[in-house]
Amino acid sequence: MFAHVRPAAARLRPLNLSLICFKPRFNSTGIGSQLGPRRAVVYNENGNPAEVARVVSSTDPVLLRDEDVLVRFLAAPINPSDLNVIEGKYPMRPEPIHEFGASSDGPGIFVGGHEGVAVVVKTGPLVDGPPTKPERRFRVGDWVLMRKPQTGTWTNWKVVPMRELRRIDRTKKTESKVTEAFAATLMVNSLTSLGLMTDISPIPGWHSYILQNGANSAVGQAIIQTAKQMGIKTINFVRDRPDYPQLKQYLMDLGADHVFTYDELLDRSFKKTFESLRTPPVKACRHAFNCIGGPTVAAMAALLDKNGHLISYGGMSKQPIILPVGLQIFKNLTAHGYWHSHTWEMIGQKEQDNRIARMVAWKELGRWKDPEHEELVLKGDDEEATGILREGLKRVQEGNIRKKVLIKWASPKDS
Amino acid sequence: MFAHVRPAAARLRPLNLSLICFKPRFNSTGIGSQLGPRRAVVYNENGNPAEVARVVSSTDPVLLRDEDVLVRFLAAPINPSDLNVIEGKYPMRPEPIHEFGASSDGPGIFVGGHEGVAVVVKTGPLVDGPPTKPERRFRVGDWVLMRKPQTGTWTNWKVVPMRELRRIDRTKKTESKVTEAFAATLMVNSLTSLGLMTDISPIPGWHSYILQNGANSAVGQAIIQTAKQMGIKTINFVRDRPDYPQLKQYLMDLGADHVFTYDELLDRSFKKTFESLRTPPVKACRHAFNCIGGPTVAAMAALLDKNGHLISYGGMSKQPIILPVGLQIFKNLTAHGYWHSHTWEMIGQKEQDNRIARMVAWKELGRWKDPEHEELVLKGDDEEATGILREGLKRVQEGNIRKKVLIKWASPKDS
Numbered sequence: 083m084f085a086h087v088r089p090a091a092a093r094l095r096p097l098n099l100s101l102i103c104f105k106p107r108f109n110s111t112g113i114g115s116q117l118g119p120r121r122a123v124v125y126n127e128n129g130n131p132a133e134v135a136r137v138v139s140s141t142d143p144v145l146l147r148d149e150d151v152l153v154r155f156l157a158a159p160i161n162p163s164d165l166n167v168i169e170g171k172y173p174m175r176p177e178p179i180h181e182f183g184a185s186s187d188g189p190g191i192f193v194g195g196h197e198g199v200a201v202v203v204k205t206g207p208l209v210d211g212p213p214t215k216p217e218r219r220f221r222v223g224d225w226v227l228m229r230k231p232q233t234g235t236w237t238n239w240k241v242v243p244m245r246e247l248r249r250i251d252r253t254k255k256t257e258s259k260v261t262e263a264f265a266a267t268l269m270v271n272s273l274t275s276l277g278l279m280t281d282i283s284p285i286p287g288w289h290s291y292i293l294q295n296g297a298n299s300a301v302g303q304a305i306i307q308t309a310k311q312m313g314i315k316t317i318n319f320v321r322d323r324p325d326y327p328q329l330k331q332y333l334m335d336l337g338a339d340h341v342f343t344y345d346e347l348l349d350r351s352f353k354k355t356f357e358s359l360r361t362p363p364v365k366a367c368r369h370a371f372n373c374i375g376g377p378t379v380a381a382m383a384a385l386l387d388k389n390g391h392l393i394s395y396g397g398m399s400k401q402p403i404i405l406p407v408g409l410q411i412f413k414n415l416t417a418h419g420y421w422h423s424h425t426w427e428m429i430g431q432k433e434q435d436n437r438i439a440r441m442v443a444w445k446e447l448g449r450w451k452d453p454e455h456e457e458l459v460l461k462g463d464d465e466e467a468t469g470i471l472r473e474g475l476k477r478v479q480e481g482n483i484r485k486k487v488l489i490k491w492a493s494p495k496d497s
Numbered sequence: 498m499f500a501h502v503r504p505a506a507a508r509l510r511p512l513n514l515s516l517i518c519f520k521p522r523f524n525s526t527g528i529g530s531q532l533g534p535r536r537a538v539v540y541n542e543n544g545n546p547a548e549v550a551r552v553v554s555s556t557d558p559v560l561l562r563d564e565d566v567l568v569r570f571l572a573a574p575i576n577p578s579d580l581n582v583i584e585g586k587y588p589m590r591p592e593p594i595h596e597f598g599a600s601s602d603g604p605g606i607f608v609g610g611h612e613g614v615a616v617v618v619k620t621g622p623l624v625d626g627p628p629t630k631p632e633r634r635f636r637v638g639d640w641v642l643m644r645k646p647q648t649g650t651w652t653n654w655k656v657v658p659m660r661e662l663r664r665i666d667r668t669k670k671t672e673s674k675v676t677e678a679f680a681a682t683l684m685v686n687s688l689t690s691l692g693l694m695t696d697i698s699p700i701p702g703w704h705s706y707i708l709q710n711g712a713n714s715a716v717g718q719a720i721i722q723t724a725k726q727m728g729i730k731t732i733n734f735v736r737d738r739p740d741y742p743q744l745k746q747y748l749m750d751l752g753a754d755h756v757f758t759y760d761e762l763l764d765r766s767f768k769k770t771f772e773s774l775r776t777p778p779v780k781a782c783r784h785a786f787n788c789i790g791g792p793t794v795a796a797m798a799a800l801l802d803k804n805g806h807l808i809s810y811g812g813m814s815k816q817p818i819i820l821p822v823g824l825q826i827f828k829n830l831t832a833h834g835y836w837h838s839h840t841w842e843m844i845g846q847k848e849q850d851n852r853i854a855r856m857v858a859w860k861e862l863g864r865w866k867d868p869e870h871e872e873l874v875l876k877g878d879d880e881e882a883t884g885i886l887r888e889g890l891k892r893v894q895e896g897n898i899r900k901k902v903l904i905k906w907a908s909p910k911d912s
Contacts, residue, residue: 173827372822375822380817394822394825394826395826396822396826397821397822397823397826402795402819402820402821402822403818403819403820403821403822403825404817404818404819405817405818405820405832406812406817406818407787407790407809407811407812407817407818407834408812409834410809410818410832410833410834411809411810411811411812411834411835411836412588412834412836413834414833414834414836414839415834416831416832416833416834417820417825417831417832417833418825418829418831418832419822419824419825419826419827419828419829419830419831420826421826421827421829424829
C-alpha cells in the first residue's frame, strides 16, 4: 500500500499492465541536476530521535507511472508528535519501506515526517491530461500537501500517486501570501485549531469565549488566530517567564483578547477578574482547551459556565487532568480528548478540503500570521547532514523553542 | 407555587372560586384518629442535619380542594443528598413553607425529604370522579410517589394536588411484591441506575460490561440489579474490609458478575485478570461508573475500550477525578457527570412513568431485591421524636451504614 516509490527489487513482481500505460524510469540526473540524489531522514527502529534518525541518500532509479507526480519538498516541520512517532510512543506509525538501502526481504526502514509542503516537478501523462476531476489535475509548479498520514515528508523529493496529493489553491501564484512556513504547518497545528472549535463540541462563534492553557504553543497560537477569524474571544494562559511581557504582546498581536499567567489563573481572586472581562451582551464561556495537564486544568474548568466542555489535545507537563467531581455532576462539565489525526480522517476528504480552503483564504487575505519558525537546512554528505539533523532534533526535544523548526534540503550544488 | 397545604393565614388571600367548588376543611381528628396531628421533620436554616433538624407537630386545620389528595406516608428514606440539602451544599433546595408554626410573614421553614411512598387516605371530589385521564385518578388505598422534587417527604401526612402525585400500579394489591422499602427508594437510587445506563451514553445491553466502584453503595447495588435485568455484565469494585467475603457474596446474590477489592484493581496484574473475564463473543467494555473519586477512577478508565465513557455520579471520598491525558486523546475517553435529579426532569413525565413501570414490573416478577434497610420510627412527643431523628441522621452522616434508613411515623396511639 505504501510503496508508491517502488525499489528495484519490487519491480520484479508482476505488475498490472492494464493500469500502467506509461512508466518512464528515471534517476535523479534524468530529472535535471537541480534535484540530485534522493535523500531522506530515516530510522530503522524506534528510539531517541536524536540517536536513531539519520540522513541517507539513494541514486536507485524510480518509476513515474501514469498517475504519479514527482514532487520536491519545500519545507516539512518537526512536530512534537513526529518525535513521539520515532520514539514509538505515538499510537500511529508509518509503514516500513524497502528503499534507501533497506533490503526487500528485511524489515524495511521508516521515513520521518507527517506533513510538509512540496512543489510539483513532473507529472505522469494521465495527471496533466484532459480534466475529468479538476481537483485531480496537477501541473508543474503547483504546491501540494499529502493526503495520507505519516507518509514520510522528511525527504527532498519523491514520487507520489496523484490521489494522495492535495493542491493548495493559491489564487495568484506570484502574488500569493501563502508562504512555505504556512503551508508546511497547515495540516497539524493550524487545522487542529479549527477541529477543536468544530468537531467535538462546536463553538457557536460570536458571544463565545474560549479559555486555553499553553497559549504560546504552536496550536495555542493557531487557536488565537482561528478564534479571531471566527469571532470567538480567547482568554489565554501561559507560564510566567522572564520575557512574559514580550510574549503577551506577541499573543495580543496575533489576536488574543486577554493573556494571563498561570499564577494569576490559580489565584483566588481570578474568578472576579474573569467575570469583569465578560462584557454585555452576555457571553457564554463553555470551552476550555488543555494541552498541559496539571493544576491549571481544574482552574480553567471551574470558570466555565454550566454544560461546559474541557477538551484536551495535549499533556505537555505529563501531569494528568484533575477534576472535582462536583464540576462534572452539578455543572455538567464534559471532559473530552481531541486527537486531530484521528478526527481528521473521520471528517472525510471533502470537509478536509473545505477547511484547508478556508484557512488558505484567511492567509491570502492577510489575516493569518506565519508561525514563528527557523529553517534546518540539511546539507553536505550524509554524515554532515545527519549531524545537522540530530542537533535540530535535540533542540526540539529539549522544548522551550517557541519557533517551529522546518526541515529543508540544500540543492545539490549547495550540498 | 409550593404551598399545596395552605396555612390559616394564606386562606385570607382571595381564592379563585371558579376552581374551588369543594373545599372541605378538616383537622386530624376529622380524618379519623389514625392520622393524628400533622408532623414533619423541619429546619429553619442550613446546618449540620443532626443539629438543625427537628420534629414538629401541628393541629392547624387544612383544606382539601377539589383536585387534592390526602396521603399518609408509609416510608421515606434518608439519602446522602437529603443531608446535603439541609447542609446547603446541594444545588437544589426546597421552597420554604409557612406551616408548622412558621409565621406567614417570616422566612418560613423547610421540610426535609425528597422521595418516599405514601398511601391515599382521602380524595377531593374531582379526583375520584369520572375518569378523563385515567392516570390522574386516585383511589383510597393507592400507593403514590411525589412527582415534584424536594417536596418534603419527611412528614406523616399531607394534602397534595393530584397532578403532583404518581400512582405505583401494583398489579394485585394484596399479592403485590412491591414493598414499602422498594417504593420509598425507587425514585433516587433505583432510577439513578436506569438513568446511568440510558441517558448519557446508552449501553447497548447484551455483550457489554460495566465497571463500577462503590459497588456496595445504594446506587451501586441498584446498578448491579438493573444491569442484570438488561443483560449487561458488571465488574464491581469495593473497599477491602473485615466482612469483605460476606459483602462479595451479597453483591453476587444481587446479580454481580464479578467483585474485586480496590487493592486488586490497583494491582498491576489486574489488566490480565480483567481480560481473562471477558469471554467470547467479544464483549465491549465502554462504561465505568464512579461514585468515589480518587485513584480507582483512573484505574477503571484505563481498562475501558476505545471510545469509553467514565460517568461520575458521586464523589464519596471527596477526592477528585484524576485522568491521564493520553486516555482522553488516544483512547477517546469522555468523562461526564450524571446528576439524576436534573436529568430526571429533562426526560419528561411520560418517560419517567415508563421507567417507573419498568422497575415495578421487575419487582412484581420477583427479580429485584429490596435494599437492605432499617426503620427509624419517629414516636413520642416532639422532643422524643427529635432525639430519635437526630440519632438516626447522625448514623447516616457517619457513613458506613450499608443499610438504607427509612423514616416512618408511629401511629397516634403508639406515639
